[in-house]
Amino acid sequence: ETGVTQSPTHLIKTRGQQVTLRCSSQSGHNTVSWYQQALGQGPQFIFQYYREEENGRGNFPPRFSGLQFPNYSSELNVNALELDDSALYLCASSLAGIDEAFFGQGTRLTVV
Amino acid sequence: DQQVKQNSPSLSVQEGRISILNCDYTNSMFDYFLWYKKYPAEGPTFLISISSIKDKNEDGRFTVFLNKSAKHLSLHIVPSQPGDSAVYFCAASVANAGGTSYGKLTFGQGTILTVHP
Numbered sequence: 001e002t003g004v005t006q007s008p009t010h011l012i013k014t015r016g017q018q019v020t021l022r023c024s025s026q027s028g029h030n031t032v033s034w035y036q037q038a039l040g041q042g043p044q045f046i047f048q049y050y051r052e053e054e055n056g057r058g059n060f061p062p063r064f065s066g067l068q069f070p071n072y073s074s075e076l077n078v079n080a081l082e083l084d085d086s087a088l089y090l091c092a093s094s095l096a097g098i099d100e101a102f103f104g105q106g107t108r109l110t111v112v
Numbered sequence: 113d114q115q116v117k118q119n120s121p122s123l124s125v126q127e128g129r130i131s132i133l134n135c136d137y138t139n140s141m142f143d144y145f146l147w148y149k150k151y152p153a154e155g156p157t158f159l160i161s162i163s164s165i166k167d168k169n170e171d172g173r174f175t176v177f178l179n180k181s182a183k184h185l186s187l188h189i190v191p192s193q194p195g196d197s198a199v200y201f202c203a204a205s206v207a208n209a210g211g212t213s214y215g216k217l218t219f220g221q222g223t224i225l226t227v228h229p
Contacts, residue, residue: 004155033215042116042201042219043156056216090155094215101215103148103155 004093006104013081013111021076021107023091031055031096032074034066037088037106049074050096078109086111115139116204118220125227131189133223135202138183142204146217147176147187150199159200160187163207192227199224 005024013019025032031050035043045058049068063079072093078085088108092101117136125131133147143164148156162169162176162185169176175188189196203217 031215033217035217035219040221042118042203042221043217045216045218048216058216092155092215096215100158100161101217102158105153105155 004091004102004104006089006091006107008107009105010108011110013109015081015083015111017081018077018079019081019109021078021089021091021109023074023076023093023104025072025074025091025093026102029093029095029102030072031094032068032072033092033094033101034074034076035090035092036060037090039087043090046076081111083111085109114221115142116202116218116220118200118202118223120223121221122224122226125192125225127194127227127229128191131187131192131196131225131227133187133189133200133202133225135185135187135220136183137185137204139204139218140183141206142218144205144207145176145178145185146203146205147174148201148203148219149196150201150222156201189225192225194227194229197225197227 007022033048034046037043047057048055052068065077067075088106090106091104094101146161147159150156160171160174178185199222201222202220
């Protein structure tokens with residue numbers, strides 16, 4: 001059984017650029033959620049995908065978008081990067097109806 | 113608007129003693145609660161959960177207590193071990209029809225637990 005893997009682990013981008021973060025779900029999991037964790041804070045829910053459809057969204061602007069693929073892997077895209085987007089981005093996969101969400105190790109994004 | 117709050121940023125405990133981590137929530141819609149542990153450079157790891165139909169759930173050294181009227185939950189670790197040193201996050205969710213979480217979690221800010229040998 002493979003765990004949740006995210007790539008890249010670290011990334012530095014310039015303000016105004018666009019970034020794509022990737023997540024491979026745990027085998028058999030059909031639901032992927034993305035979270036943003038700022039320094040010293042708890043993770044904040046960005047959005048969730050279930051069977052390739054967005055299934056709920058937190059309080060994030062439209063420049064945060066996502067995709068889920070038929071193999072249940074997922075991407076998080078952020079356009080027009082701002083300095084405040086610097087954070088750890090966490091992906092979590094789960095099987096719908098099961099309580100545990102398994103998290104990846106995260107992608108540390110720094111916007112300069 | 114912080115709907116889930118962990119008011120203690122840090123807690124220091126001696127090995128073998130009890131660790132008690134606290135969490136308060138404000139949203140009455142939350143009916144499923146979870147605790148996660150996070151080591152540096154790793155993602156959060158699920159520890160234990162509790163549904164609002166219960167007031168206690170145990171798993172080995174970990175017990176979670178829920179006081180719905182006070183909108184308060186706590187995690188007890190007995191006995192505490194140095195390997196328990198990590199950041200602990202409380203999370204809340206609205207349960208799905210199956211009685212578990214949809215996975216759309218609202219997290220607290222975390223409490224850094226240090227267990228001294």
